[in-house]
Amino acid sequence: MDIKEYIASGIIDSYVLGAVSEQERQEVQCLSKIYPEIREELRIAEEAMERYAESIAKAPPAALRASILEKIAATPQDEETPIVPLKKVEEEATPEKDEAPIRILPVAYKWGAVASVFIIVTVSLLYFNASTEADKLSGELTAMKQEASDSSKTLESKLNELQLAMESVQERESFINAPSTRKLLLEGTDVKPDANATVYYDADNGNAILASSGLPAPDTGKQFQLWAIVDGTPVDLGVLDKDSTFTPRISLDNANIQAFAITLEPEGGSKVPTLEQLYVIGNV
Amino acid sequence: MSQTAEVNKLISEMQKGNEVAFAQLYDRYSPALYGVVSKIIREESLAQDILQDCFVTIWKKAQSFDADKGSFFTWMLNICRNKSIDVLRKQNRESDHLNTMKETEALDTKEGAMNVNTIGLNDVVSKLPEEQKIIIEYLYFKGYTQKEVSEELNIPLGTVKTRARYAIGELRKTFTTLLVLWILKNI
Known part of the structure; x- marks a missing residue:
């Protein structure tokens, strides 16, 4: 049992204020015998009530003292009933045993x-x-x-x-x-006129993200690859993940980018773009 | 604290039927006990009758007092408080059928107003926060059960217990402070 919780419930204080049921009263008394923490809490609470009673003390009239002393002089004290010793029972039982037929x-x-x-x-x-x-x-x-x-x-x-x-x-x-980010539309070529893609490009810090939702699903064994055209030369920016619409942020060292382009390449990408498979391109 | 040994001796003497010991215990404890009785029973002569009745019980039952179960003061305090509450309840029951209407009105008007005349101004309880003051007042001095208080004040039973805890806690704090002040003053 959680003693702290029991104490915190306020039941001991209610007990001290005389406001618990008979069952709770016995419970507190019993638990205070088992748990020293509860006994201590009870003692402290009772002491508080004792101090409190002292603080509101009021001397009863002297005549009452005389009357009470007179009364108790004429009143016998209740004797505590002695506990019957077990031995007595045995003594009574023994002669019966002797009398009983042994057979x-x-x-x-x-x-x-x-x-x-x-x-x-x-x-x-x-x-x-x-x-x-x-x-x-x-x-x-x-x-x-x-x-x-x-x-x-x-x-x-x-x-x-x-x-x-x-x-x-x-x-x-x-x-x-972000205000410094530009949106570049890469438009479809003759290979697939209705294809498109969007590059979000921040020239100040060279970061880019590609949104590829306008591209068709690549054939099996193929993968789209993104390129940056720098001084007329294509620079590999990695292959596109088939499952996600956006690429992670790409960092570009070279700020002198003229265009972005996407080609369809064998899975894993190529060193140089296959120009016949150029799907979309857009100028910066 | 050095009084304890002396008090213990008086108690065991009284348990043997020593009336002088009883008289000394009376002198030591009767003001505090009378304070409690007369806070529960306002009518002076009735309070005195109850106190007498309590001391007769204390005398008669002296042998049943068991120091292992708690302090002697608390034992007497319980006898006095319980007897007073019994009388108060009987009184309330008798006046109940006459005053049911009036009382309901009085309770409805304000608890605060009721406490002003029941708690003395120098009483530390009167310095407790209102909700704790009311709990002590109802539970200890009016003998309400927790359930009755919960219904009367329209608060959950658990809250009655927690408030009882806070109230006793506050009392403890108050007396610790008083003790510290007393020590400071007497050093």
Whole structure:
């Protein structure tokens, strides 16, 4: 039992104020015998009430003192009932034993023995059943606790994932919406006139993000690759992940970029762009 | 604290039927006990009757006092408080059928107003926060059960207990402060 909680509930204080039920009264008395913390708390609370009573003390009239002393002189004190010693019972029982016919005793003992064995067996079985049941329940409880803790772990990791995802979306949003970021539209070529893509480019710090939602799904074994055209030469900016619409932020060392372009290349990308497969291009 | 041994001796003497010891215990404790009784029972002559009745009980039951179960002062305090509350409840029951209407009105008007005449001005309880003051007043001096207080003040039962705890805690603090002040003054 949680002693601190018990004390904090205020039941001891209510007890001291004489405001508890008979059951609670016995409970406090009993617990104060078992737990020293409760006994101490009770003592302190009672002491507070004693100090309080002293603080509101009021001398009763002298005549009352005389009258009370007179009264008690005529009143006998209640004697505490002495506890009957166990020995006495034995003494009474002994002569009966002697009088009883000896022949019958062994039979009675036999039956007694049979009854004892029966009782022991029954109680053992009951105990065994009860403890098996208890084991089972405690096993179930452990399993439930495990389950609860597992699902709470799963939830926690999901929550973490979501949080990370949200942070990256927020970061992207703030990059895209920053005043120094320009939005460049890459338009479709003859290969696929309706294809398009958008590059968000900040020339001041050389950062870029590509939004590729306007591109068709690449054929199997193929992957789109992003290029920057610098002084007429294509510079590899990496392949696009098929599953995500946005690339992570790309850092560009060279600020002298003339255009961005996307080609379809064998999976993994190429060293130089396959110009026949140029899907979209846009000037800076 | 050095009084304890002396008091213990008086108690065990009284338990043996020593009337002189009883008289000394009376002199030591009767003002505090009378203070409590007369806070519960306003009517002076009735309060005196109750005090007498209490001391007769203390005398008669002296042998049943067990120091292991608590202090002698608390034991006497409980006898006095319980007897007074019994009388108060009986009084209330008798006047109940006459005054039901009036009392309900009085309770409805204001608890604060009621406390002004029941708690003396020098009483430390009167310095407690209002809600704790009311708890002590109702539970200890009016003998309400926690349930009755909870219904009367329209607060949950658990709150009654917690407030009782705070109230006793405040009392404890007050007396610690008083003790410190006393020590400072007497050094």
